[in-house]
Amino acid sequence: MKKLKLTILFIPAWLWAQQTVAPTTDAPVGPVRGQDAGDYNIVQSWELGYRFATIGGDQDLYRSDVNYGDGIRLLGSSLTVNSRDGHGRWLDSLSLTTQGLGGDPYQSVNLRAEKNGLYEYDMTWRDNAYFNPGLAIAGGQHLMNTNYKWQDHDLTLLPQNWFRIHMGYSRVAQDGPALSTQQVFGSQGPVFPLFSNISEQFNEYRLGGDVRARGFKLTILHRWQYFREDSSQYQSGPVPGLLNPSPSAATLTSYQQSQPYRGQTPAWFGNLYYERKWVAVDARFNYAGGRGSFLQNEVAMGLDRFGAAQNQQIAVAGTGDRPITSGDLNITLFPASRFNLLTEMSVSDVRMNGSNSFTQLNYNTLSLATLNFQFLGIRLLTGSATAHYRFSKKLNVFAGFQYSDRQIRSIEDTTSPGFPFAGIAAEQVDLLRAGTAGFNWMAAKNLQVHGEAEIGRDNNPFTPVSLRNEHGIRANVRYRLKSLSLTGAYQENYNNNSIAITAYSSHARTYSANATWSPTSRVSVDASYSKLHLDTIGGISFFAATGFATSFYPNQQSIYISNIHAANLDVRFAATKRLDLFAGYNITRDAGDGRSAIAVQPNPVTQLLYSVQTFPLTYQSPFARISWRLQENLRFNVGYQYYGYGEDFGLPGYRQGYRAHTGYTSLLWSF
Amino acid sequence: MATGYAAPANTQYVGSLACKACHPEVWSTFFRNAHFKSVAMKKEDPAHTGCEGCHGPGGAHVASYGGRKNIRVFSQLTPAETTAVCLECHAKDLPRANIYASEHTQADVVCTSCHSIHHSSGPRFLLAKQQAELCYQCHEGVRSQFAMPARHRVDEGAMTCSDCHNPHGSFAATWGMGTNQTMQQAAFDVEQPCLRCHTDKRGPLVFEHASVRVEGCTACHFAHGSTNTKLLRRPVVFTLCLECHNGAGTFGRETASVYSTPFSHNLLDPRYQRCTLCHVRIHGSNSDPMFLR
Numbered sequence: 013m014k015k016l017k018l019t020i021l022f023i024p025a026w027l028w029a030q031q032t033v034a035p036t037t038d039a040p041v042g043p044v045r046g047q048d049a050g051d052y053n054i055v056q057s058w059e060l061g062y063r064f065a066t067i068g069g070d071q072d073l074y075r076s077d078v079n080y081g082d083g084i085r086l087l088g089s090s091l092t093v094n095s096r097d098g099h100g101r102w103l104d105s106l107s108l109t110t111q112g113l114g115g116d117p118y119q120s121v122n123l124r125a126e127k128n129g130l131y132e133y134d135m136t137w138r139d140n141a142y143f144n145p146g147l148a149i150a151g152g153q154h155l156m157n158t159n160y161k162w163q164d165h166d167l168t169l170l171p172q173n174w175f176r177i178h179m180g181y182s183r184v185a186q187d188g189p190a191l192s193t194q195q196v197f198g199s200q201g202p203v204f205p206l207f208s209n210i211s212e213q214f215n216e217y218r219l220g221g222d223v224r225a226r227g228f229k230l231t232i233l234h235r236w237q238y239f240r241e242d243s244s245q246y247q248s249g250p251v252p253g254l255l256n257p258s259p260s261a262a263t264l265t266s267y268q269q270s271q272p273y274r275g276q277t278p279a280w281f282g283n284l285y286y287e288r289k290w291v292a293v294d295a296r297f298n299y300a301g302g303r304g305s306f307l308q309n310e311v312a313m314g315l316d317r318f319g320a321a322q323n324q325q326i327a328v329a330g331t332g333d334r335p336i337t338s339g340d341l342n343i344t345l346f347p348a349s350r351f352n353l354l355t356e357m358s359v360s361d362v363r364m365n366g367s368n369s370f371t372q373l374n375y376n377t378l379s380l381a382t383l384n385f386q387f388l389g390i391r392l393l394t395g396s397a398t399a400h401y402r403f404s405k406k407l408n409v410f411a412g413f414q415y416s417d418r419q420i421r422s423i424e425d426t427t428s429p430g431f432p433f434a435g436i437a438a439e440q441v442d443l444l445r446a447g448t449a450g451f452n453w454m455a456a457k458n459l460q461v462h463g464e465a466e467i468g469r470d471n472n473p474f475t476p477v478s479l480r481n482e483h484g485i486r487a488n489v490r491y492r493l494k495s496l497s498l499t500g501a502y503q504e505n506y507n508n509n510s511i512a513i514t515a516y517s518s519h520a521r522t523y524s525a526n527a528t529w530s531p532t533s534r535v536s537v538d539a540s541y542s543k544l545h546l547d548t549i550g551g552i553s554f555f556a557a558t559g560f561a562t563s564f565y566p567n568q569q570s571i572y573i574s575n576i577h578a579a580n581l582d583v584r585f586a587a588t589k590r591l592d593l594f595a596g597y598n599i600t601r602d603a604g605d606g607r608s609a610i611a612v613q614p615n616p617v618t619q620l621l622y623s624v625q626t627f628p629l630t631y632q633s634p635f636a637r638i639s640w641r642l643q644e645n646l647r648f649n650v651g652y653q654y655y656g657y658g659e660d661f662g663l664p665g666y667r668q669g670y671r672a673h674t675g676y677t678s679l680l681w682s683f
Numbered sequence: 684m685a686t687g688y689a690a691p692a693n694t695q696y697v698g699s700l701a702c703k704a705c706h707p708e709v710w711s712t713f714f715r716n717a718h719f720k721s722v723a724m725k726k727e728d729p730a731h732t733g734c735e736g737c738h739g740p741g742g743a744h745v746a747s748y749g750g751r752k753n754i755r756v757f758s759q760l761t762p763a764e765t766t767a768v769c770l771e772c773h774a775k776d777l778p779r780a781n782i783y784a785s786e787h788t789q790a791d792v793v794c795t796s797c798h799s800i801h802h803s804s805g806p807r808f809l810l811a812k813q814q815a816e817l818c819y820q821c822h823e824g825v826r827s828q829f830a831m832p833a834r835h836r837v838d839e840g841a842m843t844c845s846d847c848h849n850p851h852g853s854f855a856a857t858w859g860m861g862t863n864q865t866m867q868q869a870a871f872d873v874e875q876p877c878l879r880c881h882t883d884k885r886g887p888l889v890f891e892h893a894s895v896r897v898e899g900c901t902a903c904h905f906a907h908g909s910t911n912t913k914l915l916r917r918p919v920v921f922t923l924c925l926e927c928h929n930g931a932g933t934f935g936r937e938t939a940s941v942y943s944t945p946f947s948h949n950l951l952d953p954r955y956q957r958c959t960l961c962h963v964r965i966h967g968s969n970s971d972p973m974f975l976r
Contacts, residue, residue, distance in 0.1 A: 053714070076912070077832045092806050094715045098723020105715070107806040111840050118841035124807060128720045140841045146912055153960065160880065172724065184882050195961040195975055200947055203960055214882035216871075224775060235871065239882055255954035269976075273969065275887070281872045285778050294780035296854055298873045302887045306969045310976070328970040334887030336873050340854045342780040354784045360857035360873070364896065366889030368969060384972060388891050394855050398784070405761050410789055416860040420897060424972075440935075444860045452762075452791040462790050470860065474897050475927045475934055475941060479860065488821070501823060516926065524823035540819075542827035550926035557949045565950075570922045576910065578827035598830050602910050616951050627918040629910055631832045657832055 046092075047683060051100060056091040060084070061649070061678025063116070069657075069670030072155075075143035077631075078655050079117040080674050086113040087678050104128045117141040132171045138162040153254060158188030158210050166218075174225060178233065180218035187211045192245060193254065194267070197316040197324060202253030202262030204314075206269075211242040220281070228286050235279040239304070245269040253317065261319035267312045275304035294342040302334040323375050330368025330384075337361045350402045354412075355395075362390045369429075385433050387423040392416060398448070406454040410464075416444040420474065442472035444479070450486075463487040473509060476516045476550065480509035497528040515551040515569075520544070534586035544576040556617050565617060571625045573605040592639040597632070604628035610661055628660040639680075647680040695742025699733030702741065705749060706734075709801055717809060718800065731772055737800065762791040769794040777851045785852025786866055792821065797850065818844045825907055834908030847876040847906070859899045875899055877906075888967035892974065893935075894927065895966055921950065924958045 046055035064082050067074045093106040103125050112119040123135040139161050146154040162184055169177040190208035195201055220233030246268050253262035279300035286293040308328040316322050338360035345353045365387040372379045398412030423435045450464025467483040488501035501524045509516040524542040553566040582596040604626030613619040635653035642648055652675035659667050699722055703710040713719050713733075722733040735741050739755035747753050757765055766788065770779055782788055787796075799811035810817060815837050819826040829837045836842060844850075849868040857873050870879035877900045878885045884895070894902050903923055904914045917923040927934075930943030948955045959965050964974040 055715075090805075092715065095723075096714050098714065098719055104720070104723065105717075105806070109805070109807075118836055118839045120840060122807070128724055129726075138841065140836065144913070154963075162880070172720070172726075184880060186883070192963055193960050194963065199975075203954065212883050229775065237871065239885065241883060254960065255952075255957070271969070275885075277871075279871060279873075285780075287774060287779060292774075292779040292783075294778045294854075296872075298857075300871065300873055302885070304887050304969075308970050308976070326970075326976075330889050330969060332887035332889045332969065336857070338857045338873050342778075342784060342854070344780040344783050352783060354780070356784060356855055358855040358857070362857075362896065364887055364891050366887060366891075366969070368889045370970065384889065386890055386972065388893055388896060390897060392857065392860075394860075396855075398789075400783075400789070402763065408763075408791075418860065420893075422893070426972075442860075450789060452789075460791070464789070473934070475894055475902065476929065476931050477902065477926050478898055499821070499823070501821075503824065511931065522824040524827070526820075526823050540823050540826060542824050544824060544827060550922075550929075551931065552922075552925040552929045554925060554929075554944050554950045555946050555948055556951045558951065562946060562949055570926055572917055572922065574910065576827070576831075578830060580826060580830065600827065600831050600910070620951060620956075624917075624919040624922050627910060629832075631830075631910075633830075 048096070051096055053094050053096055054092070055683075056089070057680060057682035058089045059087045059649070059678050059680040061087050061676045063087075063674070063676040065672060065674040067670060067672045070668045071670065072143070072145040073657065073668050074655070074670045074672050076145055077657065078672060078674070079141065079143055081115070081117070083115045085116050085676070086110060087116075087676065088112075098128055100127065102127065126171070129172050130170065132166075132168045134164070134166045136162065136164045153191060153193045153205050155191040156188065156210065158186050158190065161185045175221065175223050177221045178218065180216075182214075182216040182218075184214040185212065194245065194269070196264065196267070196310075196312045197262070197314070197322045202256045202260070202264075202317050204247060204251055204253055204262075204264040204267065206245045206247050206267060208245045209243060211244075212240070214239045222283075227288055228284065231281070231283040231285075233281040235277070235281070235300075237277040237279065239273070239275040239277075241271070241273040243271065250314070256317055260317055261315055262317045264312065264314040266314070267310075269308070269310040271306060271308040273304060273306040275302065277302040290346050292342075292344040292346075294340070294344075296338075296340040298336065298338045300334075300336045302336070303331070304333075305331040325373045327371045328368050330366060332364070332366030334362065334364045352400050354398045354400075356397075357395045358393070360390075360392045362388075364388045365423075381429050383427050383429060383433070385423070385425045385427075385435070387421070389419075389421040391419045393418075407451065409449070409451045411449040412447070414446050414448070418442050418444075440472060440474070442470055442474065444468055444470040446482075458492045460490045460492075461487075462490075476509055476511075477518070478509060479507050482507040495530045497526075499526045500524070515549065518546070518548040520546045536582075536584045538580075538582040540580045542576075542578045544574070544578065546572070546574040546576075548572045558616055568617075568621060570621065573626050575603045575605070577601045577603065590641040592641075594637040594639070595635070597634045599630070599632040601630045601632075602628050604660075608660075627662075629658060630660075631655075631657045645682045647682075649676075649678045649680055651676050695740055696729035696735050697741045697745050698729070699735065701745050702734045709734075715806065716800070736772070737768065757795055762788075762793040762796075765793045765795050781849075781852035781854070783852075785850075787850060788852070790821075814843045814845060818850075828905070828907035828909075831908035831910055833910065833912055833914050835906075835914075837907075842880075846879065858896070884966045886967055889969045890972045890974065891967045892965060919956070920958050921956045 046053045062084050063080060065080050089110045091108040095104040098104050104127050107124045109122045110120065117140060119139045121137040124133065126132040139159060141159050142156065144156045145152065164182045166180045188210055190210050192206050192208045193203050194206050195203045215238045217236045218233060220231065222229055222231040247264055248266065250263050250265045253260055256262050277300050280298070282297040284295045308326070310326040312324045314322055338358065340356065340358040342356045367383065367385045370382040370384060394414065394416045396412060396414035398410055400408060400410045402408040418441065420440045423437045425433045425435045427433055446466055446468030448464065448466045450462070453461045455461050465483070465485050468479060470478065470480050473480045483506050485504045488499060491498040503522045505520045507518045522542060522544050524540065526540040528538045530536040550570040552568050552570045553564065555562050555564055578600045580598050585593045587593055607626065610623050613622045633653060633655050635651065637649060637651040640648045655672040655674065658669040662668060718736065721727050721731060721736055729735060741754055743753035744750060751759065755768070766782065770777070770782065797811060797817050798809045800809055803809040804812050828834065837844065845868065847868055848866050850866065853866065853868055856867055856869065858875050867876050870876050874885065903916060905916060909915065911918045915923055925944070927941045928943055929941070931941065935941040950956065954960060962974045964976065968974045968976065970976045
């Protein structure tokens with residue numbers, strides 16, 4: 013009822029349009045000169061308002077896609093403090109901006125402060141609330157309702173000096189409740205829903221510096237990175253199994269799992285840069301020595317699928333290492349004003365190895381511990397050379413060649429205590445060569461044309477969907493007048509990785525056009541349209557049972573056709589000196605392969621493959637805003653945005669949709 | 684500098700105060716501009732100070748009472764000339780080797796295409812517009828991707844393009860095969876950009892899902908936006924998994940095949956159509972080589 017009243021209250025505002033999701037601190041607020049305080053000039057704006065949202069249909073999906081709710085918000089704010097002569101006592105400039113504080117799902121604060129010649133400090137803080145039901149995944153049984161929090165602090169001392177010191181701290185944390193699943197009571201056992209508490213933290217400390225002298229610049233940075241996860245899963249009441257084959261008497265009466273993980277990565281970064289009139293050399297070295305250790309304790313009690321009582325405990329312990337070493341050398345030559353040549357070489361070596369001890373107890377039976385070992389090593393060499401030549405002020409061209417040489421090695425083994433690892437070793441090497449070429453042409457006074465193409469061949473790709481025989485084309489045309497800008501672009505990527513069994517090919521084409529028109533300072537129109545077309549065919553094989561017998565189905569085809577039309581229209585109009593209007597419309601329409609419904613196929617296997625070949629849907633969002641200048645530095649804003657999502661015909665068992673009315677009203681005060 | 688801009692013949696520097704007389708609207712707020720520090724510091728030579736630091740010596744311009752032919756006007760420079768002028772100072776933080784190797788420079792997208800020195804939208808980085816709007820000017824297809832139902836929250840302001848990309852050019856990627864990746868910003872200098880936020884996927888893990896490490900996250904996910912949940916490349920998860928796990932030869936670490944699904948996995952059973960119902964640790968596991976826990 014409360015939401016309904018609010019909705020009625022704001023109905024007049026819906027006659028006008030505006031983008032709801034973004035704060036309006038960029039809106040014109042009159043001549044803001046700020047206030048002088050001592051030697052400083054201060055400019056600030058604050059937008060305080062109320063958001064509302066009414067949702068019909070799948071609320072979970074709305075929260076996954078949009079997630080705006082009700083409440084009072086500091087929608088946006090901005091504060092800048094500048095020393096008028098550049099000689100403030102503690103700082104010469106300060107900039108603070110905020111967004112969505114007070115409960116929006118996407119909140120952020122940015123702070124920058126600096127004192128010329130002494131320090132620069134940058135801070136970013138973000139807090140995002142995510143709700144992810146993952147409905148098409150795992151039978152809809154996976155759900156996360158977590159908060160992601162980021163912090164980044166960077167301090168540079170003596171920023172204009174030949175010698176600078178860099179310090180920093182970053183933190184990423186995710187926590188919140190989740191739902192997950194777990195298969196227990198055997199490798200073909202039942203699957204049960206579980207509650208989870210997500211708790212993850214990443215902390216990084218940085219310290220380094222750089223020195224500039226005689227055309228050289230040397231940078232050294234050390235990182236100390238720590239990651240910890242203390243997530244747990246549990247189920248305290250009897251729950252039946254999910255989607256289990258018959259007989260399905262499976263019940264989980266009690267489950268508890270904790271899996272603490274601790275990781276740390278000390279890392280070094282070095283960069284040597286040298287520059288002269290005709291050459292620039294940039295060399296980089298990295299080393300990151302990742303190491304993690306973990307324990308897992310899992311206790312489960314219940315009935316298996318045949319109704320037999322089960323009491324099971326699993327204990328696992330192990331460690332993993334992942335040292336990464338990489339180096340790059342870029343040399344850029346400028347032998348003539350019309351010509352430059354860029355070369356780049358890099359090498360990286362990643363070596364991942366881990367081992368664990370896995371012990372499972374069932375009732376009074378103690379199984380032997382299993383020891384597992386896995387190694388994965390990736391060594392990658394890349395090189396490229398690109399030449400640019402400028403024929404005239406109107407035309408320049410470029411062409412290049414690049415190669416990548418990759419070696420992948422692996423060792424895997426499983427054994428028992430007392431028995432040595434024998435190790436099953438394997439090695440794969442592949443080589444990719446690619447050529448690129450392109451041009452920039454000023455065809456007429458205001459007409460710019462850009463085109464480029466790439467063709468590549470990989471002799472031994474790692475997966476059936478990797479690049480093998482690929483080419484790409486990209487072109488755009490831009491026409492600009494003072495009040496009108498027209499652009500058109502085309503991009504195509506094609507990959508054919510067909511061999512006898514898999515016959516994989518992927519063909520993506522994107523057509524886009526944009527027009528921006530600002531005939532006067534009071535009116536602007538921005539319209540764009542994109543068509544994203546994707547065709548893929550992948551050879552697949554699998555087992556399926558249409559009766560009592562399970563059969564192997566080789567040489568089947570997984571087809572996916574996505575044909576997305578996306579359009580965007582924004583109109584700004586200053587109706588009077590006091591009134592600004594903003595209206596827009598976004599639509600994303602996947603027309604699929606053109607079928608209007610899922611037709612009945614001759615057998616279940618064909619039916620299954622046919623039903624997942626395309627996924628037509630519509631996602632649209634008209635919006636409107638009115639901004640009324642009440643006084644010189646005070647504005648009243650009202651915004652409304654509608655979100656509509658609908659699937660024409662859905663995935664097996666799902667057809668989702670929602671309609672959401674969201675909006676806000678706010679006061680923007682600038683001075 | 685070979686790619687530099689040839690300054691006008693009159694090299695007489697007159698100082699920024701001379702500009703104030705005819706350009707008061709610029710000078711009155713110039714103390715808020717990041718370039719003002721070159722004036723305030725009083726340590727730079729005239730060629731790198733205030734207005735003339737960018738526009739070149741103003742002696743002839745002042746003597747002629749204005750004009751566009753006797754001073755450096757950026758709207759009249761070629762893209763290469765604009766880049767060269769800005770790098771005279773900014774090369775100390777933005778190496779020319781990376782700038783010239785970037786796809787932006789190749790496409791004649793230069794400093795003033797994105798930065799507005801006198802009319803920036805905000806105090807940070809002197810961007811001409813909000814960052815995403817700037818990028819959408821050329822990358823219309825990307826705008827469409829960020830308007831899809833499953834997406835990274837760029838339009839909402841939760842993240843920015845430069846969280847994952849380096850518009851000024853970066854070093855070669857150390858993952859994938861080194862193609863089409865020149866504008867990606869490595870996380871922690873050497874990792875895929877995704878791991879900057881998704882730190883739980885970073886490991887090291889005892890059992891890595893090899894395709895994640897070898898091919899990268901985009902083997903299964905779209906980076907910007909998708910009509911499929913979790914930014915997956917397919918709307919139904921088993922089609923995504925089976926396109927690799929089909930037993931095809933010559934692929935995979937053992938060069939014999941990528942593991943195919945076993946006999947027990949009846950694809951017509953709904954349980955086996957939802958691969959991650961059981962394979963919950965699909966990005967990699969510490970406990971189970973099949974990613975079951």
